[in-house]
Amino acid sequence: MTAPASLAPHYGAVVVGGGQAGLSASHYLSTHGIDHVVFEKNTVVHKWKDERWDAFCLVTPNWQCQLPGHPYDGNDPHGFMVKDQIIAYVDGFVHKVAAPVVEHTAVIMIERAGDGFRVTTTAGTVTADAVILATSLYGAPFIPAAAARLPEDIVQIHTAGYRNPGQLPDGAVVVVGSGQSGAQIAEDLHLAGRKVHMVTGNAPRCARFYRGRDVVDWLWDVGQYEITVADDGMGKKRHDTNHYLTGRDGGRDIDLRAFALQGMALYGRLSGVAGGKMLFEQNLRANLDNADRVYNGINALIDRHIAANGIDAPAGEPYRPVWEPENEPAELDLEAAGVSSIVWATGFSADWSFVGLPIFDGTGYPVHRHGVTDIPGVYVLGLPWLWTWGSGRFLSVGRDAEFVVSHLAASRIEATTPALKRAG
Known part of the structure; x- marks a missing residue:
């Protein structure tokens, strides 16, 4: 420089x-x-x-x-x-x-x-x-206006300021947003033994490996990275949320359903804050299903590529949910749940x-x-x-x-x- x-x-x-x-x-x-x-x-x-x-x-x-x-x-x-x-x-x-x-x-x-x-x-x-x-x-980091109505004793931080689980006070953590950053930070906290409440959105997900290779390698061969906005219509893709997965420890899927089996609490999209409670839309099941639909759709694209080109590759099969929500939580009482901090994975403006x-x-x-x-x-x-x-x-x-x-x-x-x- x-x-x-x-x-x-x-x-x-x-x-x-x-x-x-x-x-x-x-x-x-x-x-x-x-x-x-x-x-x-x-x-x-x-x-x-x-x-x-x-x-x-x-x-x-x-x-x-x-x-x-x-x-x-x-x-x-x-x-x-x-x-x-x-x-x-x-x-x-x-x-x-x-x-x-x-x-x-x-x-x-x-x-x-x-x-x-x-x-x-x-x-x-x-x-x-x-x-x-x-x-x-x-x-600038974007934080919803509802954050101003949260109890003053709860530490609030955006992903831009998050460094590690140790910087947050003891107690449960709410992660708002299930895009790439939110999903990976939720995993970071979960692996550290923290109780995590994950507020989901419409982010899609992707497999890390499928049929013997990294999915990114397959998608490169398919030509996915060379698709232009002109192919799909100008502007239609500009605000797409990135698929969540991780390269951590050599790379793996991020499966929120599997985390739920291990104790992570999942919720639908945040709709508001009132009386010390976070309020949620009743779309948790839809959010998880849509993420899995994209996951399986990408793998199906790879299946077609393998079949069309006669490629010798291990067999693959669709992802099947390992956990289903028994109900759609409408609210989370922050004090009762022992929540001490919130990580806003809500993107930037x-x-x-x-x-x-x-x-x-x-x-x-x-x-x-x-x-x-x-x-x-x-x-x-x-x-x-x-x-x-x-x-x-x-x-x-x-x-x-x-x-x-x-x-x-x-x-x-x-x-x-x-x-x-x-x-x-």
């Missing part, structure tokens, strides 16, 4: 966000010889160092770590890097790219300025021919407040096609389903960056060609 000694008044491009998406953009901007700066409000490895719990590990196998010019080169391609290894991998990319990053510098506003853009930051104002918004959808440009739809989501917006010179990068199922991950964020920067570079050439012809 090569932070500029001082800001230039003008750049060919400004990149907002110094995560893997912004650094990938910097890599390709340098390849094209485009002068640029990357503004990062924290540090380039902030998300990995400061917003991941101690037992965090990758859910996808190491071979999918394919940042540009920096593929995984370890001796365990089918393993799952743990937190320190991930940080080391990203650090290696940071040093290799040597991006001109200005850390601890927030972008306050981006607006039009003549044929380009004015970018106001906490370190000063610059202008640019183009801007790449690489801030992802993971802005995107922050586009600094973008003073008309690039958003009615929901506040940027309108784009493969990262290219309708405003010439404005790009987005690092979003889930930016173009393919692999977008936003170590697997494909580099390819998306290459596409975006190639478009930016071609646009610069088109803009200068008429002037060159007139000069000739």
